[in-house]
Amino acid sequence: MRYAMAVDTRKCVGCSDCVVACQTENNVPIGFCRDWVVEVVDGTYPQLEIELRSERCNHCDNAPCVRCCPTGASHIVEGGVVMVKPNKCIGCGACIASCPYDARFPHPKGYVDKCTFCIHRVREGMKPACVAVCPTKCMYFGDLDDPNSDVSVVLKKRKYKTLIPEAGTKPQLYFLI
């Protein structure tokens, strides 16, 4: 099993509904976010191109945050989902420094917090909050090992990219282009 997510940069309108849904679902403290929207403007005026991306933890196959964690608080659960055990985390910040995507942040309570792919919802057969709430239905979630999952189907049909693959982290967040 390998959970992954695909985000359609051509359908996303950058409304940040995914961000609010995540904050509500996961009780993310005020001022912080586990997912966020990035807008990239390319070109020379008036020939401009905009790409919108809803970003979050890439749940890397080769996760530097899990490798550098001194206590084993950062760990991998089913489907390759990277998680943090708050009662094992000492808040040293090594994982935060190790992430090229800066997807982690220190929770005000001290431990490190991040996207969980809403594993608590996925275990009950639901989609992650950000995917479920998206008004343009631009996000796809599922198991890459299942050829009929939403994410497998869309990745077969469309061209995609991942973020900084050259960092060697094998990210599992795909952006349809």
Add this chain to the structure above:
Amino acid sequence: MNEELIISGRENLMVDPQLHIWHWPIPLYLFLGGLAAGVLFFAALYYLMGKEEQYRTAVRRVPFIAPIALVLGLAALFYDLNHKAFFWQLYTTIRLESPMSWGAWTLLVITTASFIWCALHIREFFPKWDWKYGWLKELEAFFNRHKKPLAWVMLIFAIITGVYTGILLSAFNARPLWNTSVLGPLFLASGLSAGAAAIVLSSKNREERLLFTKIDLIILGTELFLIVHMFMGFLASTQVQIEAAGLFLGGPYTMVFWIFVVILGIIIPGVLDLMELRGRHIPALIPGVLVLMGSFAFRFVFVFAGQVSRWLY
């Protein structure tokens, strides 16, 4: 010209707009750990070479810096943890993939060894010292009998401590400035030169001072070579590492790095060391303090500049 503008809705504390998760306690600890590693390395080395009497300050007196530096450094590390009540989780596991994990265990060993070493030499400072309790006296006799293995442990773990502070940073591929394997030897060299400087500053024996001035000069030369080597590596590497080197080559950290680390911390004390060895009388205070300050500035500049360097996407 084609331009790219990136706007992110993320504004996480200590992460945006650029990473600043590690504050002053981390470079302070890296300096104190390096200094402790340096003084313990020379104490163990010259004890094992049978030169305890000849280089008395290095073997018996200067090591007292180590436990103080290590305890202060550990306190700084603890202070920088965000989830302090769980710090003991470090000592429930050993994870070889994580330099911080085996580094924490190394610190435990080297701190204990430094305390024992100082306890064995406490009469250097308090000639009438009495351990009072029988079991403490037995413990002292035990370690006096086994001083050689203790010195070996100290020697090996001093090297590991010196190298690990660099490896800790170089293991982060997400921060291009840190991601160079030269950092391990460079931090070790910086720690050893700080240790040698501490000995030169403390010794009243001219022969000992001259020996450690010579050692200091060799290590400073090595450091300079490693720094040049590091920049050559960066500039021949990928775009992100070229940009990381740019932080010191015209970027915001240029002045502080070249003035405080290279010129004041390496070149000037190196020249003064050379003049001293050529027979000119240079007050030991000047090169010694400059080397210690350079070593201190080096950790600060590197920890802060490293957090600024990143992969842009």
